[in-house]
Amino acid sequence: MRGSFRRVDYPRKKGSLGIMAFRKITPPLTDEVVEGLRAGDKVLITGTLYAARDQAHKRMSELLERGEPLPFDIEGQIVYYVGPTPPREGMVIGSAGPTTSSRMDEFTPALLDAGLKATIGKGARSDEVKEALERFRAVYFVSVGGAGALLSKRIKKAEVVAYPELGTEAIRRLEVEEFPVIVAYDMYGGDLFKEGVEKYRRV
Amino acid sequence: MREVSVDRIREEVKRLCIEGAYILEEDVQSALKSAFEREVSPMGREVLTQIIKNYEIALDGVLPMCQDTGIAVVFVEVGRDVRLDGSLEDAINQGVREGYGEGYLRKSVCHPLTRQNTGDNTPAVIHTRITEGDRVKIKVALKGAGSENKSSLKMLNPTAGVEAIKEFVTDTVREAGGSVCPPIVVGVGIGGDFEKSAILSKEAILRPIGRPHQDETIAGLEEELLEEVNKLGIGPMGFGGTVTALAVHIEVYPCHIASLPVSVNIQCHADRHKEVVI
Numbered sequence: 134m135r136g137s138f139r140r141v142d143y144p145r146k147k148g149s150l151g152i153m154a155f156r157k158i159t160p161p162l163t164d165e166v167v168e169g170l171r172a173g174d175k176v177l178i179t180g181t182l183y184a185a186r187d188q189a190h191k192r193m194s195e196l197l198e199r200g201e202p203l204p205f206d207i208e209g210q211i212v213y214y215v216g217p218t219p220p221r222e223g224m225v226i227g228s229a230g231p232t233t234s235s236r237m238d239e240f241t242p243a244l245l246d247a248g249l250k251a252t253i254g255k256g257a258r259s260d261e262v263k264e265a266l267e268r269f270r271a272v273y274f275v276s277v278g279g280a281g282a283l284l285s286k287r288i289k290k291a292e293v294v295a296y297p298e299l300g301t302e303a304i305r306r307l308e309v310e311e312f313p314v315i316v317a318y319d320m321y322g323g324d325l326f327k328e329g330v331e332k333y334r335r336v
Numbered sequence: 337m338r339e340v341s342v343d344r345i346r347e348e349v350k351r352l353c354i355e356g357a358y359i360l361e362e363d364v365q366s367a368l369k370s371a372f373e374r375e376v377s378p379m380g381r382e383v384l385t386q387i388i389k390n391y392e393i394a395l396d397g398v399l400p401m402c403q404d405t406g407i408a409v410v411f412v413e414v415g416r417d418v419r420l421d422g423s424l425e426d427a428i429n430q431g432v433r434e435g436y437g438e439g440y441l442r443k444s445v446c447h448p449l450t451r452q453n454t455g456d457n458t459p460a461v462i463h464t465r466i467t468e469g470d471r472v473k474i475k476v477a478l479k480g481a482g483s484e485n486k487s488s489l490k491m492l493n494p495t496a497g498v499e500a501i502k503e504f505v506t507d508t509v510r511e512a513g514g515s516v517c518p519p520i521v522v523g524v525g526i527g528g529d530f531e532k533s534a535i536l537s538k539e540a541i542l543r544p545i546g547r548p549h550q551d552e553t554i555a556g557l558e559e560e561l562l563e564e565v566n567k568l569g570i571g572p573m574g575f576g577g578t579v580t581a582l583a584v585h586i587e588v589y590p591c592h593i594a595s596l597p598v599s600v601n602i603q604c605h606a607d608r609h610k611e612v613v614i
Contacts (some may be wrong), residue, residue, distance in 0.1 A: 148403055173379070181364075188451065190506055196398055202407035210557065215403065215441065216403060216404075216406060216444075217403050217442070217492070218400050218403050218440055218441060218442040219400075219440050219441075219442070220397065220440075226403075227399060227400065227403065227440055227442070228394075228399050228400045228402060228403040228405075228442075229402070229403050230403050231406075232403075232404070232482065233482050233515040234515070235515060253544060255482070255510075255514065255515055255517065255573065256482075256513060256514045256516075257513050257515065257572060257574065258514025265575075275514075275573065275575075276391070276516075277383055277386045277387065277573055277606055278399065278482065278517040278573060279387060279390065279401065279402045279517045279602070279605055279606040280386050280387060280389075280401075280402075281388040281390070281400065281401065281402045281403040281404075282390050282391075282393040282394045282400065282401055282402075283386055283389055283390040285399050286393070286399075291396055297389040297424075299401075300443070300453055301442055301443070301444070303568070313386075314378075314573070325576075326513065326514055326574050326577055329377070329379060329569075329574045329576020329577070330568070330569045330570055330571070330574070330575070331569070331572060331573070332377070332565070332569070332576050333376070333377055333569035333571055333576045333577050334569030335567040335569065336564070336566060336567045336568065
């Protein structure tokens with residue numbers, strides 16, 4: 134399809150995603166790493182992410198309620214709210230951008246209690262999640278919604294680890310390289326959305 | 337009578353689904369480019385850079401621009417002088433089935449209660465109208481749930497007036513915040529009845545960006561509302577900024593003297609709409 138459509142011009146730096154500097158982290162995350170992150174920080178993640186969304190969260194929450202083990206060791210890990218498109222032959226995954234985090238809010242405090250250190254999604258979350266982030270020393274990242282093709286290129290491996298019958302909603306272990314995220318909520322109550330919007334609101 | 341084969345309709349729907357997921361229409365491309373030029377917030381500009389880079393990657397036809405390739409919403413107008421040689425709905429659904437399969441698109445349609453996936457992204461949401469002439473016009477939108485979920489409908493009092501309509505629209509956009517993937521297109525349906533206003537709001541987002549309503553008063557209201565929405569400061573992905581919406585589109589229809597239905601349908605920046613005339 135390339136060539137038949139006019140592309141728009143815009144400034145860019147080669148090999149760079151943007152303007153500001155990134156911090157680099159690798160899970161499992163320690164308290165020390167989380168303590169160093171502030172709302173608005175730009176972060177590149179290299180290592181393992183666990184993909185899980187609505188139905189997988191419902192199931193994990195039922196496991197926790199029954200006192201049964203989760204399908205993966207959650208200690209220090211990062212969960213990415215994503216349901217990818219099917220991969221083409223020879224590719225590890227299709228498009229894989231973030232989905233709306235607030236739908237996972239009711240399940241998140243229990244997972245943080247179980248050892249989860251970070252989540253990646255898009256959009257604002259509940260006060261309960263914010264409080265849980267402070268209590269369990271954890272962080273909420275956002276990646277750019279609707280940038281599923283761009284983000285897919287940072288995913289080097291994908292493997293279903295639980296609930297294959299859920300299709301796109303199965304839990305997947307993803308190996309990522311320099312996966313770009315921004316700290317939305319830090320463990321000190323810092324809130325990128327609130328601070329950003331207050332700065333530019335004119336009503 | 338003009339014969340139109342439903343096989344042709346199937347083929348076109350399939351093509352529109354696949355191209356919709358990979359090729360952002362030029363009106364949206366230019367609107368995003370112009371948003372980048374206007375945006376004041378550095379974080380907002382960074383987000384827009386990623387959004388533009390992303391749809392450019394999708395143009396290669398390998399990775400869809402967004403993993404939520406949506407539910408297919410199809411508006412079809414069939415001229416009364418057209419004779420179809422089979423079922424219109426079957427042809428549309430078969431086109432969706434083939435498009436989502438061959439295009440490597442995500443199958444996101446399921447039973448509302450059991451949540452069992454239908455496996456092929458059917459059925460599509462189909463709106464059919466009989467029109468004059470001998471043509472078939474098909475518009476396809478791949479509608480993602482992130483933006484659809486924050487859409488809203490309100491039955492206002494008939495005496496509430498334009499100010500109440502504006503307040504409802506800006507309240508809906510404010511509450512939607514960053515989860516709807518701004519910069520957005522806001523579709524507003526005013527009038528009709530309960531469901532008519534919702535359909536109008538969906539038709540409104542299908543109108544290309546940069547084409548104001550033909551009625552000057554409505555076009556003026558579109559402009560005013562765009563300004564109001566952009567004053568909210570939500571910005572690209574909700575990180576704060578001056579560009580929250582690329583456009584506000586309004587469609588109107590007469591309503592009952594006791595009613596003033598208003599629907600707000602939100603469209604994310606991956607504004608995937610395609611059309612063809614057969």
